[in-house]
Amino acid sequence: MRPVFIAASPNTQSDDVREALRQLVTPWRWYDPEPVAAFEKQVSDFF
DSSP states (O other), rough: OOOGGGGOOOTHHHHHHHHHHHHTTOOGGGOOHHHHHHHHHHHHHHH
């Protein structure tokens, strides 16, 4: 696992930390292709 570069987000809120921890303890969600497809669609619509 790569370390987090904390200088990249100096305004991190407590809810951001909570979400990061939630993502770490739910690895089965990492491989769900649906959110990736939705993100790619949003990016392609933006550009």
